[in-house]
Amino acid sequence: MSKDIVIVNNVYKSYPKYKRFGPGTCLGQAHWILATIFRMRKEGVVEALKGVSFRVKRKEIFAIVGPNGAGKTTLVKCIGALLLPDKGYIEVDGVNVVEEPLKAKKRMNLVGSGYWGGFDWSLSLEENLQLFALLYGYDFKEAKRRAKEVLDIVGLSHKAKDNPTKLSSGERQRLALAKGFIADVPLYLIDEPTVGLDPVFAKQIRDYIKTEMKKRGITVIFTTHFMHEAEYLADRIAIIKDGKIIALGTADELKAKFTRGKVVEIKAYNVYEDALNKIKSIEDIIHIDVFHRSYGAETLLRILTRNPLETLNNVLDILLMYSSTILYANISEPTLEDVYRAIVGEEYG
């Protein structure tokens, strides 16, 4: 058995872009005829993945992060055999995903986010999950037992008999996760596991992935926009931008490789625009975040810099020169979010 459960090698994927016709529903039947004709005309091509390669080890938790439209979901769909790549090789648990997609799907479970994802509005939550268990080949009795079990895990047992239409967006996300947990498969592909969840339940889901799934020896590949989530959960993180993986490694490796600097944090009263402009022109600064509180009277500056001590001194000098009152100053290690912004941020990319 290979030590890598997922192998992605030089994968390319592009989509046709169609001309759109509309609005114009007032045209009735003529609308769909015109819309169909318009949609047949290609407008161009969107290159979603451009030669992506990486491997994921068994039992590893692997995060894919990147800006909107970077190709994260396309990549997950290609691994999940929902989309055929134009070029390249994808293997899941020894099965070639392109050649044997249904066989590959028996080895993984794909959990979408924030979309209806196949929940039938006429069935109860329990019946929906039973149907999904049947799709994985369990008999009715086992399907019923599993449906109950996963509803417990995601805290929706009390709504087992309700229809999905009665759920809040957070509860729908929990149901999507429940669907994911129903089959015993070695690989989970989860698209934004905590999007739309309240902080308490988001933590429960993260803890479940971190402890329970790890304990069961399941490999997890997930996408996220939350850097703290990627840092907390993932053994390794891939940063994807414009369809290419531009960085890959553990959180510490990425920090060491991409941010040769530290974070200077300064809290002050009365930080004026002129002072901020002057601070922004300091040479060693990689990027700067400005947060205003109390109607703008209190300002927090978070500065990623190559030369922390000198930057700290310079910023304090500027602030004092502009009569600001310093409340707090500190130098700390950069977070994954700082790394991400340093790599992905347009101006510093």
Next chain:
Amino acid sequence: MDKYELKRGGFRIVLLVALETLKTRLLKAMFFPIIFTLSLIDIVIGTLAYYLMAIFVEGGMNRYISAYGITYPEYLLVAIIGDILAGLFLYSFYEAIGMGYWGCETDLYITSPVGLKGMIMGSLLTSLVWNTLAVFTLLSFAAILGIPLHLENLPQVLEVLAIGLLPFLGLGLISASTFTLMNAKQGSPITWAINIAQRILSGYYFPVQLLPGFIRPLSYILPHTYFYEALRLAVSKGIWLHSYYHLLHPLLIQIAILLPLGVVLFKYSLIKAEKTGDLSRWT
């Protein structure tokens, strides 16, 4: 055996899923019981309207349909039932994909090891149940109105159905393939065009011979023309289709062209959907 193979045989699991999908679709239909009841009443009211119309024009029409040896209400009833049965093949594949797509069901099936087979089969079973129900409603209604059902000619009718419905299977598959091949997600232009053409050209309301000569060649392109004709002859006179070459041969030619073309295009449309993700609502 592979550790992650499905617990039971492949076909059995697809069948099981199809039955569950059928249950889901029927539950959906029953979810709004008033709409469900109204749609049944709609069939009866529609038929009653046709029946009344048939009675009004019967005197004038009888001389054109005397060759069949049936009354005009019977003539029309055969076409209505034939249309429902042809519709089972003509529309069900497109509806299976369309309902799945717009109801976000396709995502559930394509992420699973069963794939779309279970959903399509389940949807076809639903249409079969619904169309059978519609046919039985019509036949019961006809019996109440005293229209003869000619049950003694059932074997001949079954032969017509076995052969005459196959071109519609081909057309239905072609129509379903337009969902992804032509991106026709709001309705298939093929079934739309066929539906319009068949009402005028196929002998649905009146024999084809009544059409102006320059339009008539178009009638002979449509499989409906041969199917309705064969069905009427089987119902009224007990004629076997295999002995009626001028109807059998065109149907066999249409089967030979449309069925393989439908299978190829439908398969290709599913492959295209895998490449473009057209059947998934997940973006």
